Amino acid sequence: MPTDPGHDPTTDAGTSGAQPRVRFEDVRKKFGRTTVLEDLNFTVERGERVTLIGPSGSGKTTILRLLMTLEKLTGGYIWVDGDPLTHDRRDGKRVELRAKQVAEVRKRIGMVFQQFNLFPNMSVVQNITEAPVHVLGQTPDQARDHALDLLDKVGLRHRADAHPMELSGGQQQRVAIARALAMDPEILLLDEVTSALDPELVGDVLAVLKDVAASTDITMLIVTHEMQFARDVSDRVMMFDGGRVLEEAPPEEIFSNPRHERTQKFLEAVV
Amino acid sequence: MFETELFLEALPILVVAFLKVTLVVTVASSLLAAVLGLVWAIALRELPGPLARPLAFVLDFIRMTPLPVHLLVIYYAFTGLSPMTVGILVFGVHYSTYMAESYRAGIESIRKGQWEAAKALSLPQSRTWRAVILPQAVRNTLPSLGNWAIAMFKDTPFLIFISVPEMVTRAREFGGQNFSYIEAMSLAGLLFLLASYPTAVLMQKLEKKLAY
Numbered sequence: 001m002p003t004d005p006g007h008d009p010t011t012d013a014g015t016s017g018a019q020p021r022v023r024f025e026d027v028r029k030k031f032g033r034t035t036v037l038e039d040l041n042f043t044v045e046r047g048e049r050v051t052l053i054g055p056s057g058s059g060k061t062t063i064l065r066l067l068m069t070l071e072k073l074t075g076g077y078i079w080v081d082g083d084p085l086t087h088d089r090r091d092g093k094r095v096e097l098r099a100k101q102v103a104e105v106r107k108r109i110g111m112v113f114q115q116f117n118l119f120p121n122m123s124v125v126q127n128i129t130e131a132p133v134h135v136l137g138q139t140p141d142q143a144r145d146h147a148l149d150l151l152d153k154v155g156l157r158h159r160a161d162a163h164p165m166e167l168s169g170g171q172q173q174r175v176a177i178a179r180a181l182a183m184d185p186e187i188l189l190l191d192e193v194t195s196a197l198d199p200e201l202v203g204d205v206l207a208v209l210k211d212v213a214a215s216t217d218i219t220m221l222i223v224t225h226e227m228q229f230a231r232d233v234s235d236r237v238m239m240f241d242g243g244r245v246l247e248e249a250p251p252e253e254i255f256s257n258p259r260h261e262r263t264q265k266f267l268e269a270v271v
Numbered sequence: 272m273f274e275t276e277l278f279l280e281a282l283p284i285l286v287v288a289f290l291k292v293t294l295v296v297t298v299a300s301s302l303l304a305a306v307l308g309l310v311w312a313i314a315l316r317e318l319p320g321p322l323a324r325p326l327a328f329v330l331d332f333i334r335m336t337p338l339p340v341h342l343l344v345i346y347y348a349f350t351g352l353s354p355m356t357v358g359i360l361v362f363g364v365h366y367s368t369y370m371a372e373s374y375r376a377g378i379e380s381i382r383k384g385q386w387e388a389a390k391a392l393s394l395p396q397s398r399t400w401r402a403v404i405l406p407q408a409v410r411n412t413l414p415s416l417g418n419w420a421i422a423m424f425k426d427t428p429f430l431i432f433i434s435v436p437e438m439v440t441r442a443r444e445f446g447g448q449n450f451s452y453i454e455a456m457s458l459a460g461l462l463f464l465l466a467s468y469p470t471a472v473l474m475q476k477l478e479k480k481l482a483y
Contacts, residue, residue, distance in 0.1 A: 008314035070390060107393045110391060113384060113387065117384035121407050130392070134395070183392060183393070237375075
């Protein structure tokens with residue numbers, strides 16, 4: 001079910017005004033001989049919150065990982081504000097971009113991982129200031145002030161000088177959220193961010209994310225099994241199956257009135 | 272048959288040889304090997320295949336050929352170098368190939384998520400190595416580097432092949448002059464033990480201290 005907006009990104013690449021925030025164009029991804037995504041087309045508008053749902057192996061996480069450039073595209077294009085992410089179309093040919101160009105666009109994207117992936121050799125606040133100082137060129141003082149504000153926001157200012165290993169999983173994940181936000185991303189990717197947590201810790205993390213969603217206009221792509229959370233924050237839910245978009249609709253619609261039997265069965269199984 | 276007098280007489284001679292040669296070569300070569308080993312380990316990961324494969328081959332070649340052969344080849348090939356310099360270079364390079372393997376294991380023990388988090392934060396590759404990967408990897412590698420340094424220390428008698436007057440060479444000379452080898456040789460062995468045992472204990476303590 002492609003959702004093609006019907007304009008050629010090559011004609012107006014760079015003029016980002018009317019461009020969707022994210023656009024997948026004929027994206028294909030294979031791992032070895034296994035096709036995970038097949039000619040996938042969709043767009044995400046600025047500030048939109050989109051939740052990807054579907055059975056495991058349906059390619060949801062792969063979509064986030066492609067956008068974060070953690071995986072290589074097998075075919076097709078990803079555009080961010082109309083700019084090519086990893087591959088550009090020049091004279092009708094698909095051209096791979098150089099690492100430096102990729103890095104420029106990648107800076108607009110942040111990601112929070114299922115396993116937190118904090119740096120264990122750094123304190124909480126160092127985890128958050130590392131990239132602002134060494135990528136954005138902020139002074140250590142600026143970065144630290146910003147980091148402490150963000151820690152306030154996630155309720156962990158008092159643990160600024162702790163080491164990640166001293167924190168609970170839920171606290172680590174909140175630090176990871178602060179770390180991603182410290183880069184002021186335009187797009188935030190949330191990859192099953194509560195799946196590795198003990199049930200009693202899930203609530204705090206989701207509360208932080210709801211707060212982020214309410215207080216910023218960051219575009220979000222969310223992979224989650226927390227359907228209530230998806231209902232609360234997303235503007236649109238996309239149901240994936242076998243590497244394709246089976247259906248998409250606003251959450252209230254898809255949850256109460258799924259059109260496909262597959263969606264219905266999936267929702268019955270997870271809720 | 273064991274003459275305490277000879278033992279005591281040999282003591283200052285061997286201690287001086289130990290301090291001036293054995294220890295100097297061990298420390299200098301260990302440092303060289305630790306730095307070069309790290310360079311190899313990073314290069315093997317970062318270089319494109321056509322460059323990494325020949326490097327891996329050379330490192331395997333060095334690791335799988337005997338140290339005395341290297342000593343002799345370099346000694347006769349570069350006659351301008353002092354035997355001591357040849358010793359330090361050859362020990363350093365030879366052991367750097369072992370240490371590279373230790374570093375590699377340390378680097379591979381870092382979870383993939385660390386690299387991915389660094390990439391998601393757009394950290395440049397050099398910064399990722401320096402701030403994220405190496406502090407964790409080297410921590411895991413240090414005990415093993417210490418063990419290689421001790422192994423190298425015990426290999427220093429090979430320096431006899433290129434006439435560096437290290438401790439065992441001196442002990443042999445002393446034995447020849449006094450028609451009795453047992454005193455000086457057992458003293459040399461004792462000095463090796465006295466030096467390597469505390470180092471090994473120190474490495475174990477370091478290992479515990481470095482654990483998260």
